[in-house]
Amino acid sequence: MDREPEETDDVRRNAGRGRALDSLDRKILGALSEDATRSYADLSKEVGLSAPAVHERVKRLRATGVIKRTSADLHGPSLGKDFLAFVHVEAAGWGKTEGIMALGELPEVEEVHAVTGDTGLILKVRMDCPEAMEGFLWRLYDMPGVRGTRTYVVLSTHLERGVQAGITPDLSQGDNLK
Amino acid sequence: MDREPEETDDVRRNAGRGRALDSLDRKILGALSEDATRSYADLSKEVGLSAPAVHERVKRLRATGVIKRTSADLHGPSLGKDFLAFVHVEAAGWGKTEGIMALGELPEVEEVHAVTGDTGLILKVRMDCPEAMEGFLWRLYDMPGVRGTRTYVVLSTHLERGVQAGITPDLSQGDNLK
DNA sequence: GCTGAAATCCTCACCAG
DNA sequence: CTGGTGAGGATTTCAGC
Numbered sequence: 529m530d531r532e533p534e535e536t537d538d539v540r541r542n543a544g545r546g547r548a549l550d551s552l553d554r555k556i557l558g559a560l561s562e563d564a565t566r567s568y569a570d571l572s573k574e575v576g577l578s579a580p581a582v583h584e585r586v587k588r589l590r591a592t593g594v595i596k597r598t599s600a601d602l603h604g605p606s607l608g609k610d611f612l613a614f615v616h617v618e619a620a621g622w623g624k625t626e627g628i629m630a631l632g633e634l635p636e637v638e639e640v641h642a643v644t645g646d647t648g649l650i651l652k653v654r655m656d657c658p659e660a661m662e663g664f665l666w667r668l669y670d671m672p673g674v675r676g677t678r679t680y681v682v683l684s685t686h687l688e689r690g691v692q693a694g695i696t697p698d699l700s701q702g703d704n705l706k
Numbered sequence: 707m708d709r710e711p712e713e714t715d716d717v718r719r720n721a722g723r724g725r726a727l728d729s730l731d732r733k734i735l736g737a738l739s740e741d742a743t744r745s746y747a748d749l750s751k752e753v754g755l756s757a758p759a760v761h762e763r764v765k766r767l768r769a770t771g772v773i774k775r776t777s778a779d780l781h782g783p784s785l786g787k788d789f790l791a792f793v794h795v796e797a798a799g800w801g802k803t804e805g806i807m808a809l810g811e812l813p814e815v816e817e818v819h820a821v822t823g824d825t826g827l828i829l830k831v832r833m834d835c836p837e838a839m840e841g842f843l844w845r846l847y848d849m850p851g852v853r854g855t856r857t858y859v860v861l862s863t864h865l866e867r868g869v870q871a872g873i874t875p876d877l878s879q880g881d882n883l884k
Numbered sequence: 885g886c887t888g889a890a891a892t893c894c895t896c897a898c899c900a901g
Numbered sequence: 902c903t904g905g906t907g908a909g910g911a912t913t914t915c916a917g918c
Contacts, residue, residue: 549785557785560778564742567912581885583913594784599777600738602869606772607727607735609869614792614821614828616858632865635872640865643792643858650792650858654869680794680821680828687810687818691780691787691832694813745893759904761894 549594552577556585557594558693564598609636609654611661612682617649617668618675627671636664647678727772730755734763735772736871742776787814787832789839790860795827795846796853805849814842825856 549557555575559566568579568586575582589595604612631637631651639652655661661679668674727735733753737744746757746764753760767773782790809815809829817830833839839857846852 554785557778557780561780562775562777564776564778569912578886579912580887580914584885592784594781596779596781597740598742599740599779599868600735600742601774601777602735602739602871603772603774604869606770607732607869607872609872612819614819628864635870637865638867638869640863641790641792641860642862642864643860645856645858647858650860678823680823680825682819682821682828684820685818686806686820687815689816690777691782691785691816692813693780694785694787747893756905757893758895758906762903 553585553589553594554693556582557589560586560595560598561690561693604654608656611657612652612654612685613661614680614682615651615653615665615668616647616678616680617651618646618677619648619673620675621673627673630671634664636660731763731767731772732871734760735767738764738773738776739868739871782832786834789835790830790832790863791839792858792860793829793831793843793846794825794856794858795829796824796855797826797851798853799851805851808849812842814838 552575556571559571559574568582571582572579577585586595604610628640628642628649631640636653636655637651638654639650641650642648643650653661653664655664661681665677665679668677730753734749737749737752746760750757750760755763764773782788806818806827809818814831814833815829816832817828819828820826821828831839831842833842839859843855843857846855
C-alpha cells in the first residue's frame, strides 16, 4: 500500500500547454481540492514557500487550466434534490451533436460521458423526486437517436469527490494539525 | 449550542437541521457553486444585500451543511489522469461493510454509490492508464463478495459539474450581468 | 521566489427595523 | 431575528529586489 513515489518529474502529456507540475504544485493542489478557503499564508507554511509565491503558482495553475474552477460543493438533499440516478443511454449514431449539448442545459444533468460498451452515453442526473425522473426520461426518449435507457437509482452515496491530486498523505512531514 | 432551535413545521425535509432556503440563499448558492472565489462585496451587489449579510448567510449555509465544502476542481489530464471509467460491481451481500470504506482510501476512486438493479454498486474511478485500471480491477476481484464487474470506459466527457442550485436564470431581474 | 507596502476584503462590533 | 453601518485586522496583490 505504501510505495515509494519516484521523483520522475518528466512530463508525459500536459493538457495545459504549460510546464510540468512539481511536487509543490501537487501539494498545493491537494490542499486546495480539499479546502479552497485556506489562505495563501496558511498554505505557504505547509509547502515551505512564501505567500506570494504560492499565490503565483495558484494563479498559474488557474491560467493553465489545471484548476478548472473553484466551486462550492452543495448538498443535494438540502436543496430538495433527494433523487440521484445514473442513466445509460443507448444512442444510435450520435455524433457530438446538439443533442448532447442540449442535455447540459438541464440543471438536473450533472454529468454526460460518452462511453464504450453497449450503452454509448452515461448520464448522472439529480432531481427532486421519482416523478421528475419519469418526466426526464420521457424527454430523453423524445430526442432523436435515443433507442433505449437503463436507469440505476442511487440508494446511498458513500463517496463523492472530485479529481484527487494523488498526493500521498504527508506521513514524512507530520508537521501540523492546523 | 446556546439556543434550542424551535422546529418549525413548514420545514419540509431539511437535511441540515436548519431553516428552509429562500430565493436569496439559492441565488448565493448558484453563484458560489459556479465560482467560489467571488467576494462577498461582489455577491452583495448581485443579490441586493449588504456584504456582511451575505457573509452571514454563507456562514449559516456552511454550518447547516448545505455547502458541504469549497474545493478546487482539478483537471484530470493535467495531473496525468487520462483514464476515466465507471465500474459496476456485482456484489453479494454487502452491507455497508468495511469493503466499501476501503474503496474510499484509494485515490483513484472518486465516487461510490449503492444502486438498484442488477449491479449493486457503481464506482467512478480515474487513473493514469489502462494498466492501472487492470490492477484496480484485480484488487476489486480480491475483495470478498465481489462476484463480477462491468466497466464502462469514458471516451469523452461533455459535462461534469456539481449539484446545481436550480436557479432559473434571472430573466425577470435583469439587473446586472456581473 | 522573497520582502514590504498598499488596496481590498473579511469579520466583528453595535444599531435599526 | 435578520439586515445595515462602520472600524479594525487579516489577506490579497503588486511593486522592487
